[in-house]
Amino acid sequence: MILYPAIDLKDGNAVRLLRGEMDQATIFNTDPAAQAETFQAQGFEWLHLVDLNGAFAGSPVNGAAVESILKRVKLPTQLGGGIRDLDTIAFWLERGLTRVILGTVAVKNPTLVKDACKAFPGHVAVGIDARDGYVAVEGWAETSTLKALDLALKFEDCGVAAIIYTDIDRDGALGGVNVEATADLASHLTTPVIASGGVSSLADLRALKEVEHTGINGVISGRALYDGRIDPAAALAVLRGE
Template identity: 45%
Template sequence: MLIIPAIDLRAGKCVRLVEGRLDRETVYSDNPMAVARIWEGNGARLLHVVDLDGAFAGSPKNLETINSIIEAVGIPVQVGGGIRDIPTIERLLQMGVARVILGTVAIRNPELVQEACDRFGERIVVGIDARDGKVAIEGWGLTAEKDALELVNEVSKMGIKRVIFTDISRDGTLKGPNLEAIKKLVTSVDVKVIASGGVSTIDDIKSLNELKHLGVEGVIVGKALYAGTVSFTEALEIVNKERSALPC
């Protein structure tokens, strides 16, 4: 299972929000590129970057910073936040983004998701953010009348192979991930799932790692890493333990 550090961008800075609320923001660094290099140096194999300004505005607003992060590291970077048309997807892929995350358009414009999947294959990931089981869109400002599980089934039929599932009520709260919802998701659909939201302790990493055989491919960790309640090195040791124990 991958441990994926999150870098959330707002006005070019690395921040964290609680439950997606702008009035509950903590700024962790004025230099997201330096933060990205730290995670790479600690052994990260993938970075998760979200353009928060873009998510709320409906189009990316931190492209220069995203480009600088990509140039600063040698590991893949996946990017989401306000990506709602094919030209924007193409621009990000041309910049060197490894995976583009689509969220709101999965509800607003599913035809675009289908086209993107047809054209770019597994470089397209759908981010499914849930509030009380319902999909939240527009930077989590609106809640759609569609169940998260229903949406996962729909995008799976389009050919999407990987989704990022976030429980908004847990995001940035350090309350622990919604293991029940994650387990229900991975046992109901044939897609790889990256879990997000609420990770607060090393035990949360252990619990999610136990679900990897069901289809949990990775976990995105944000506030817990920045607040120091989870050691990235210790988390890596946990997920790599079984691999290192295999015979040569």
């Protein structure tokens, strides 16, 4: 199971939000690329980036910070937030991004996701952010009437590399990951699932590792890595099964 350290970008800084609220941002590093280098040195194998401003704007906003990260680290990197068309996907993949994450557009234009998977096989993930089981869009500002599982099932046969499932009410709150909901989603899919939201301890990672067989092959952690609640070496060992 892969542990993805998260770098959430707001106004050029690496931040963490509380339950997705933009006015509840804590700045952890004013140099996101330096943060990425730290994660690389700690032994992580991937990076997870989110352009928070871009998620609200509907187009990339923190592009300079993302490009700086891509130039300074060699880790495969995935990015979500404000990616709404094929041109933007191509732009980022050409600059060294490994995987784009499509969120709002997956709800509003699922055909684009399928077209992107055909054009860029293996490089497209779908981000499903849920509040009480229902999908939220536009930087989590709106909650739809679509259930998370129903959305995920739409992309089962089109070559999506992963489903990134975030429980919004737990995100940044350090209240523990929603293992049951994530495992339930994964068990209904053949697409690999990456868990996100609320990871606060090694116990959370152990709990996810125990249900890895359901189809969960990754987990994203942010705040707990920044404030020291989770030791990187210990976390990586847990997910390797050591």
